[in-house]
Amino acid sequence: MTIPMKQIKLRRLKMSLTNPFTTSFGTLQEKEFFITEVFDDEGRRGFGESVAFTSPWYSEETVETNHHVMKDFLIGLLRENNINHPNDVLEVFKPIKRNHMAKAALEGAVWDLYAKQKRIPLAEALGGSRQEIDVGISIGIQPTVDDLLQTIDQHVREGYKRIKIKIKPGWDYDVLKEVRKHFPDTPIMADANSAYTLQDTEHLKKLDELGLMMIEQPLAHDDIADHAQLQAALATPVCLDESIHSLNDTRKAIELGSCKIINIKIGRVGGLSEAKRIHDYCREHSIDVWCGGMLEAGVGRAQNIALTTLPQFVLPGDTAGSALYWKKDIIKPEVTAANGIIAVPDKPGIGYEIDDEALESFTVSEETFPL
Numbered sequence: 001m002t003i004p005m006k007q008i009k010l011r012r013l014k015m016s017l018t019n020p021f022t023t024s025f026g027t028l029q030e031k032e033f034f035i036t037e038v039f040d041d042e043g044r045r046g047f048g049e050s051v052a053f054t055s056p057w058y059s060e061e062t063v064e065t066n067h068h069v070m071k072d073f074l075i076g077l078l079r080e081n082n083i084n085h086p087n088d089v090l091e092v093f094k095p096i097k098r099n100h101m102a103k104a105a106l107e108g109a110v111w112d113l114y115a116k117q118k119r120i121p122l123a124e125a126l127g128g129s130r131q132e133i134d135v136g137i138s139i140g141i142q143p144t145v146d147d148l149l150q151t152i153d154q155h156v157r158e159g160y161k162r163i164k165i166k167i168k169p170g171w172d173y174d175v176l177k178e179v180r181k182h183f184p185d186t187p188i189m190a191d192a193n194s195a196y197t198l199q200d201t202e203h204l205k206k207l208d209e210l211g212l213m214m215i216e217q218p219l220a221h222d223d224i225a226d227h228a229q230l231q232a233a234l235a236t237p238v239c240l241d242e243s244i245h246s247l248n249d250t251r252k253a254i255e256l257g258s259c260k261i262i263n264i265k266i267g268r269v270g271g272l273s274e275a276k277r278i279h280d281y282c283r284e285h286s287i288d289v290w291c292g293g294m295l296e297a298g299v300g301r302a303q304n305i306a307l308t309t310l311p312q313f314v315l316p317g318d319t320a321g322s323a324l325y326w327k328k329d330i331i332k333p334e335v336t337a338a339n340g341i342i343a344v345p346d347k348p349g350i351g352y353e354i355d356d357e358a359l360e361s362f363t364v365s366e367e368t369f370p371l
């Protein structure tokens with residue numbers, strides 16, 4: 001049976017981060033993104049969230065390209081095609097190349113509406129069964145090593161299950177060595193956001209002595225082959241983030257031995273259906289996965305939680321509590337992590353209420369389209 005969908009609203013939001021997030025590309029203080037809202041005839045609303053940033057430093061997509069692609073291409077495809085199950089959205093969007101974050105923003109809303117129509121939690125609709133998930137934290141680049149140590153200390157005390165630290169040439173081995181000295185037993189990983197090349201192999205091999213959980217995306221954002229050479233030289237597991245856009249990329253990376261771990265980000269792979277396919281493939285091939293964050297507001301955060309209930313999400317993800325990012329989130333209740341554990345909501349759909357007042361207060365503009 002077709003999923004009844006009447007209209008869709010694209011809401012552009014602007015929210016200020018409580019803690020500015022610094023990467024090798026600059027500091028993010030304000031986040032702009034879209035909340036998508038699909039309505040059915042009975043007043044139910046399914047919500048999605050776009051995760052691209054305003055500039056294309058993480059991937060080629062931006063808030064503006066998300067808007068263009070949703071408005072001028074994807075919404076038309078949703079209107080012209082019958083969607084019987086949220087998995088169909090992936091197929092319906094196939095004529096449009098890439099633009100995965102735009103696709104995921106709409107597909108997520110269809111998944112939420114579908115689960116609400118079925119009166120089941122999104123986690124259950126996806127096939128997940130965990131009632132709680134372990135989460136870690138991702139710390140942006142800090143001004144000094146002392147600042148970093150203090151920040152880590154705070155989050156270790158809060159009970160987060162692993163600490164992710166950003167590295168780049170000149171801010172890597174020495175810093176991590178210092179961190180390891182102060183936190184000998186804490187699960188620690190490093191995210192390089194593509195800052196190295198194969199020429200750095202000897203230098204990166206020094207990290208092996210630090211017992212890191214993994215090094216995330218050391219080489220180019222569009223590489224899979226060089227990572228295989230690097231993984232062969234390192235004892236530290238390589239985790240791919242930016243390089244993995246699809247199940248096909250996943251298959252190639254596993255076949256080549258490019259990584260031992262995959263970070264699944266719903267937006268980067270084009271939605272929940274593809275994320276689940278990647279998860280299933282990794283499960284069959286005994287590759288550990290975890291759910292990466294994109295500094296999401298409540299809707300995206302709720303989707304990450306639902307996805308993480310699938311069994312192969314055996315490593316803690318980036319999905320920390322709302323308060324670490326926002327003074328006020330757009331969902332009720334906000335996401336909270338107690339001792340590094342988030343309880344998975346058991347209400348239908350994403351499982352959190354939308355705080356309409358908050359949503360309204362962060363809205364910069366909105367447009368509605370018939371479906």
Ligand SMILES: O=C(O)CCC(=O)C1=CC=C[C@@H](O)[C@@H]1C(=O)O
Nearest residue numbers: 023058138292293294295296318
């Ligand atoms: O959502 C979070 O907690 C932050 C996750 C995070 O580390 C990242 C988000 C977006 C871009 C990157 O800087 C980084 C990553 O590459 O994983």
Ligand SMILES: [Mg+2]
Nearest residue numbers: 191216217241
């Ligand atoms: Mg990353």
